[in-house]
Amino acid sequence: MLLCWQLGDGDVVLIDxxxxxxxxxxxTGPDMGDETDSLCxxxxxxKTRTYWQPLTGGPxxxxxxxxxxxxxxxxxxxxxxxxxxxxxxxxxxxxxxAVQEQLGDWLGRAAKYSGDDTTLVAAFAAAPAxxxxxxxxx
Numbered sequence: 001m002l003l004c005w006q007l008g009d010g011d012v013v014l015i016d017x018x019x020x021x022x023x024x025x026x027x028t029g030p031d032m033g034d035e036t037d038s039l040c041x042x043x044x045x046x047k048t049r050t051y052w053q054p055l056t057g058g059p060x061x062x063x064x065x066x067x068x069x070x071x072x073x074x075x076x077x078x079x080x081x082x083x084x085x086x087x088x089x090x091x092x093x094x095x096x097x098a099v100q101e102q103l104g105d106w107l108g109r110a111a112k113y114s115g116d117d118t119t120l121v122a123a124f125a126a127a128p129a130x131x132x133x134x135x136x137x138x
Contacts, residue, residue, distance in 0.1 A: 002053045002060055007044055009036040009068035012051070013084040014061040017125065022081045022088075025051040036068075059125035062088045069116030070107065091124050 004012050006026045015022040026049045037047040053061075064084050071080040083106075091099045099122075107118040 002055055002063070003050070004052075004063070005048050005050045007037050007039065007048045011064075011066045011068065011071050011080070013064040013066070013081065014053075015064070015085060015088045016061045017059050022084050024077075024081075062091075062125065063123045064088075065121045067117050067119045069114045069118040070110050070120060072116060073110035073112075073114035073118065087120075087122060088124070091122070096124060 002014075004026060006012060011024055012026045013022050013024055028049070038044065041047070064087065070083075071077070074080040074083065087099060090102075103120065107120060111118045
């Protein structure tokens with residue numbers, strides 16, 4: 001089971017391996033300026049958004065978590081989703097290490113456009129082990 005919860009700004013992006021469109025299940029739409037819910041407010045748990053998805057067959061989706069500075073650095077929401085899809089595609093094609101090497105540059109450029117912090121954490125499904133990788137010799 002995949003369970004996500006969120007309080008405040010930032011983005012949770014889910015991308016399935018089947019090439020489907022990325023989705024932001026916890027998005028509440030455009031913010032009013034820089035207003036955001038906070039843990040400092042009374043009863044903050046009432047403003048927490050949750051999403052759950054059973055994982056039945058196939059790999060889990062790629063999960064990207066980012067601060068709102070990253071999504072605000074794009075001209076529109078679709079540009080941000082295209083970036084997220086590109087990160088997933090590069091990780092699949094070039095490997096996670098290659099993405100890690102370039103990520104600092106990508107986030108630095110994005111910060112120049114948004115004027116805000118840009119942080120990204122990603123979780124990718126592990127490649128299935130081959131029969132040979134799963135065996136040991138005595």
